[in-house]
Amino acid sequence: MTRRRRPTLDDVAGAVGVSRATVSNAYNRPDQLSARLRDEVLRVAAELGYPGPDPTARSLATSRTGAIAVLLDTSLSMAFSDPALYLTLDALARVIDPGGHALLLLPGGAFGGPAADRVLTAQADIAIVYSLPDGAPSLEAVRTRGLPLVVIDQPLLPGTARVGCADRAGAAAAARHLLDLGHRRFGIFAACSHLRPGGGALTVAEASAAPFHDVRERLGGYLDELGSCPVVVEEAAGLSAESAMAGAFALLGTSPRPTAVLCMSDQLALAVLAAARELGISVPGELSVAGFDDSPPASWSSPPLTTVRQDLAAKGRIAGELALGLLDGSAPAPVPVEVPVSLVVRGSTGPA
Amino acid sequence: MTRRRRPTLDDVAGAVGVSRATVSNAYNRPDQLSARLRDEVLRVAAELGYPGPDPTARSLATSRTGAIAVLLDTSLSMAFSDPALYLTLDALARVIDPGGHALLLLPGGAFGGPAADRVLTAQADIAIVYSLPDGAPSLEAVRTRGLPLVVIDQPLLPGTARVGCADRAGAAAAARHLLDLGHRRFGIFAACSHLRPGGGALTVAEASAAPFHDVRERLGGYLDELGSCPVVVEEAAGLSAESAMAGAFALLGTSPRPTAVLCMSDQLALAVLAAARELGISVPGELSVAGFDDSPPASWSSPPLTTVRQDLAAKGRIAGELALGLLDGSAPAPVPVEVPVSLVVRGSTGPA
DNA sequence: CAGCGTGACTTAAGCGCTTCAGAAAGTCCA
DNA sequence: TGGACTTTCTGAAGCGCTTAAGTCACGCTG
Numbered sequence: 001m002t003r004r005r006r007p008t009l010d011d012v013a014g015a016v017g018v019s020r021a022t023v024s025n026a027y028n029r030p031d032q033l034s035a036r037l038r039d040e041v042l043r044v045a046a047e048l049g050y051p052g053p054d055p056t057a058r059s060l061a062t063s064r065t066g067a068i069a070v071l072l073d074t075s076l077s078m079a080f081s082d083p084a085l086y087l088t089l090d091a092l093a094r095v096i097d098p099g100g101h102a103l104l105l106l107p108g109g110a111f112g113g114p115a116a117d118r119v120l121t122a123q124a125d126i127a128i129v130y131s132l133p134d135g136a137p138s139l140e141a142v143r144t145r146g147l148p149l150v151v152i153d154q155p156l157l158p159g160t161a162r163v164g165c166a167d168r169a170g171a172a173a174a175a176r177h178l179l180d181l182g183h184r185r186f187g188i189f190a191a192c193s194h195l196r197p198g199g200g201a202l203t204v205a206e207a208s209a210a211p212f213h214d215v216r217e218r219l220g221g222y223l224d225e226l227g228s229c230p231v232v233v234e235e236a237a238g239l240s241a242e243s244a245m246a247g248a249f250a251l252l253g254t255s256p257r258p259t260a261v262l263c264m265s266d267q268l269a270l271a272v273l274a275a276a277r278e279l280g281i282s283v284p285g286e287l288s289v290a291g292f293d294d295s296p297p298a299s300w301s302s303p304p305l306t307t308v309r310q311d312l313a314a315k316g317r318i319a320g321e322l323a324l325g326l327l328d329g330s331a332p333a334p335v336p337v338e339v340p341v342s343l344v345v346r347g348s349t350g351p352a
Numbered sequence: 353m354t355r356r357r358r359p360t361l362d363d364v365a366g367a368v369g370v371s372r373a374t375v376s377n378a379y380n381r382p383d384q385l386s387a388r389l390r391d392e393v394l395r396v397a398a399e400l401g402y403p404g405p406d407p408t409a410r411s412l413a414t415s416r417t418g419a420i421a422v423l424l425d426t427s428l429s430m431a432f433s434d435p436a437l438y439l440t441l442d443a444l445a446r447v448i449d450p451g452g453h454a455l456l457l458l459p460g461g462a463f464g465g466p467a468a469d470r471v472l473t474a475q476a477d478i479a480i481v482y483s484l485p486d487g488a489p490s491l492e493a494v495r496t497r498g499l500p501l502v503v504i505d506q507p508l509l510p511g512t513a514r515v516g517c518a519d520r521a522g523a524a525a526a527a528r529h530l531l532d533l534g535h536r537r538f539g540i541f542a543a544c545s546h547l548r549p550g551g552g553a554l555t556v557a558e559a560s561a562a563p564f565h566d567v568r569e570r571l572g573g574y575l576d577e578l579g580s581c582p583v584v585v586e587e588a589a590g591l592s593a594e595s596a597m598a599g600a601f602a603l604l605g606t607s608p609r610p611t612a613v614l615c616m617s618d619q620l621a622l623a624v625l626a627a628a629r630e631l632g633i634s635v636p637g638e639l640s641v642a643g644f645d646d647s648p649p650a651s652w653s654s655p656p657l658t659t660v661r662q663d664l665a666a667k668g669r670i671a672g673e674l675a676l677g678l679l680d681g682s683a684p685a686p687v688p689v690e691v692p693v694s695l696v697v698r699g700s701t702g703p704a
Numbered sequence: 705c706a707g708c709g710t711g712a713c714t715t716a717a718g719c720g721c722t723t724c725a726g727a728a729a730g731t732c733c734a
Numbered sequence: 735t736g737g738a739c740t741t742t743c744t745g746a747a748g749c750g751c752t753t754a755a756g757t758c759a760c761g762c763t764g
Contacts, residue, residue, distance in 0.1 A: 006498055008720055019744045024722060033742065051497040055475045056417060057720035059408045060749050065475060067456065076455075077442035080432040090429035093459055102474060103428075104419065105455045107445055122454060123407045123417060123475050145403045146358055241648070296593075360750055371714045376752060385712065409750035412719050708763085715756075722749085731740075 007050040016044045027053055059123070067104045068096055068323055069124035069147075071114055071138050073131050076107050078239045082267060083295035084312055085130065088152065091316025092128070092323075099324060101125075106138070111194050116141035126323050129154065133193075133211035148326040152319050153214045161322040162336035163315055167214050170308035170341035171221025171262070174290045177306070177343055178260040179225060182352035183288060187251045187258035188222055188233045189268045191215055192243065199237030199247050201254075207233045218264050218292065232258060236268060244271035252279055252287075259287060259352050266291035266298045269305055273348065284350030294344055303347030310341045359402040368396045379405055411475070419456045420448055420675055421476035421499075423466055423490050425483050428459050430591045434619060435647035436664055437482065440504065443668025444480070444675075451676060453477075458490070463546050468493035478675050481506065485545075485563035500678040504671050505566045513674040514688035515667055519566050522660035522693035523573025523614070526642045529658070529695055530612040531577060534704035535640060539603045539610035540574055540585045541620045543567055544595065551589030551599050553606075559585045570616050570644065584610060588620060596623035604631055604639075611639060611704050618643035618650045621657055625700065636702030646696055655699030662693045 013020045018037070025032040026041040033041075045052075059065045070089065072079045080086050093103055104124050106114040113132040119141035126148040132139060134155065142149050149160040156162040178186070193210035195202060207219050223231070234251040237243040248271040251261060263269035269291030273283060281287050283303060291298055294309035318337050365372045370389070377384040378393040385393075397404075411417045422441065424431045432438050445455055456476050458466040465484040471493035478500040484491060486507065494501050501512040508514040530538070545562035547554060559571050575583070586603040589595040600623040603613060615621035621643030625635060633639050635655060643650055646661035670689050 010720080020721080021723075021745080022743060025743085028722075037742085049496065051493075052469075052472050053722090054720055055473050056408060056411045056415075057749090058473075058722075059475065060412045060720080060751085061722040063408075063749070065408060066473060067475065075442055076445050077438050080438040080442075081435070083433070086429050086432040090427055090432075093428050093457075097459070100470070100473065102470065103457045105445075105457055107449070117404075118452070118454065120404050121407045121410075121418060121452065123411065123419065141403075144401065362750080372751080373715080373753075374713060377713090380752075389712085405752090406750055409719090410752075412721085412750080413752040415719070706764100708761105710760085710762100712759095713757085715754105717752105717754090719750105719752085722747105724747090725745090727742105727744075729740100729742085732738085734735100734737095 007045075007048045009050075009053060012041065012045045012048060012050050015048060016041050024053065065123045065125050066100055067102050067124045069104045069106055069119070069122045069127045071106050071108070071119065071127055071129040071132060071136075071142075073108045073111075073113050073133070073136075074239055075109075076105070079107065081241075082239070082265075083297065084265065084293045087295065087312040088130070088316035088319070091313040092320040093316075095317050095320025096324065101324075108132075108138075112136045113138045119147075120145060125327055126150065128152065128319055128323060131212060131214065134213070135211070148323075150319050150322045150326065152315065155213045156336050161326060163318045163322060163339070164214075164336065165310040165315065165339045166341045167217035168221040168224070170292065170310065170343070171218040171264075172225045173221075173341070173343040174262055174292070174306075174308050175222045175225035177345065178262070178288055178290065178349060179229075181260075181288065181349060183260035184229050184352065185256060185258045185260070186222075186226055186229055186231045187254070187261040188219065188231060189247060189251055189261055189263040189272060190219065190233055190235045191264045191268065192236045192238050196235055196237075199235050199243060200250070202233040202235050204231065204233060207235070215264060222262050239267075241267075241271065244268050245275060248272040248275035249279075252276060252281065257287075260349070261287065261289050263289065263291050266293045266295045266305060266307055269307065269348070270297060270301055273301055273303075273305070283348055288349040288352075290349055298344075299346065301348070306346045306349040307344055308341050309344045311339045314339045359397075359400045361402075361405060364393065364397045364400060364402050367400060368393050376405065417475045417477050418452055419454050419476040421456045421458055421471070421474045421479045423458050423460070423471065423479055423481040423484060423488075423494075425460045425463075425465050425485070425488075426591060427461075428457070431459065433593075434591070434617075435649065436617065436645045439647065439664040440482070440668035440671070443665040444672040445668075447669050447672025448676065453676075460484075460490075464488050465490045471499075472497060477679055478502065480504065480671055480675060483564060483566065486565070487563070500675075502671050502674045502678065504667065507565045508688050513678060515670045515674060515691070516566075516688065517662040517667065517691045518693045519569035520573040520576070522644065522662065522695070523570040523616075524577045525573075525693070525695040526614055526644070526658075526660050527574045527577035529697065530614070530640055530642065530701060531581075533612075533640065533701060535612035536581050536704065537608060537610045537612070538574075538578055538581055538583045539606070539613040540571065540583060541599060541603055541613055541615040541624060542571065542585055542587045543616045543620065544588045544590050548587055548589075551587050551595060552602070554585040554587050556583065556585060559587070567616060574614050591619075593619075593623065596620050597627060600624040600627035601631075604628060604633065609639075612701070613639065613641050615641065615643050618645045618647045618657060618659055621659065621700070622649060622653055625653055625655075625657070635700055640701040640704075642701055650696075651698065653700070658698045658701040659696055660693050661696045663691045666691045 291307035298305040643659035650657040
């Protein structure tokens, strides 16, 4: 059977005997025609199997695609095995969905986010980026395309909107908590910044030059408090559970062993917990562990994790609202928004 | 400052002093013009800040959007807390990415997948659906739009491509394994089919009428083997960890208690493990538990989970290949593809 | 030198829709 | 009764790009 050409607006117009504009109005501006004619148009359209205005053509005419591009640093499975990301994205999706926007996912490759040409050819009205390293090529592409941009947990670029959390304050609170418990020898477990291929120990100076804003901020928060206490910094080799475990073992293998480990995410902290269990190190007896995010698994572990709580859902929601604001033509929020953080003390930290 | 109109292909053409077609060719068909002119065009384009052909306009002209719509039954956070989904999607993304395709996510609402109009207005060349209930409105919308369709783990609709796993055989293998161990009193823990609002016990007949293909198949596989053994079927109230726990407790609270529980996913099986621990029921001493999927957490639990392994990465990859095939105009694969399954026996099952 | 293939670029016809400035036909009120 | 509105629908100009077909000059062949 010959596949018949799909009907277009013109076909419907012809069949009804009205102009194309009228059919368009039947779909987009019901108040512009009489109810009777509108029903007639819709009836004939259904009869013809016309599925409604073609999204692409409509986009060209209106210069709106209805999609929001999400630029990710990593592959989907890496990204989505992190509850912090999908909780944020879920909240984002809920905000933008009622307006008919969908999410266009642009996963990254090995490092640095999606390639520039993926961004240049993406059909989206706005970009939202999540934890891309400074200077990622995709950010440059967003710029040259002139796409509005919302950044999450990243440095505020001129002309963009930003939402983040009080990384520095949160990290400082965790560090202070451990100091108060009497700890004086610290380990810091940093998320992967690709400073060391394969991960490994970092000097403080190296770590402070990480290309990720949140890594720098959290590190800064820890160090602000820790003053002159001895600190070892370990960077995870990647985002996988395996990398985290490897880093955790390395950290617990240093001697003298830290009595407390500050982790830049719950995922890392859970890995430290697992490694400690395997090494027979009791937590919090011999080792205290603090996380960051307070994602759901933090409260399920044994012992449950002391961590810095940030309101991920709020972050996603705000990112969505900022995005919709930019699309509406409102100016970017002049002040970057920060969701508050709070220390949640559970069972994984105790006296030194 | 007045926002200057973004430059278009015509602007570049004018600036270089060539026709619009030539500039287009500079981007799309380098062999159609001399290398010198091409360089010149690209240079001027860069100078003007022209970011390359507008994706929407290009789509209209070529009737290709470069996006693949993924229709999900649930919200993003529900969807992505399931490793089985994101592992599949990750593999899918890797296959389609090299061709420049992106994923457009259409999350569902409470039940039944995305609304029809989300599908009708989505800019995508093809739809991939994952575990939608039979008769979902979005499936109808895909049809009326005439979008090519790839279904994963669902009944094959006419004119679509399908990939799934040998649900029935896998379920049967798990059941047989438990029978061989001497079990005679079974619980079946079914994924949420919304047959009971709030979840609960189901008769076999009810469960067999579930709107989800994989639920029906797995159930069928279990029952095929179990013959006349007494069986209680419990349906989870939702996809969340909480729903799973509630169902697990209900199942373990029936009397006489089953000595073996067959779960339709690892997520459910892990919940049963957790509930058993809380109730002080030893696994596998007093209770055997089997899962389905063999997602990563299955091997991390204690005891590690006996489960039916399916190659999720392969499923995603094949779905991607089928999609690319449909886009190339190849006819839908005549025979639905099934990835093989195999029983992985670990520590959660033992003699009755 | 007629004939012809080739390389390099242009012409122009769309792709399917939105939208704004009218036109035609009532409606209302002084 | 006639001007001022309203309501309802149409005409036509785009939106920014792709691409088949066509033009033109040039070098080559026999």
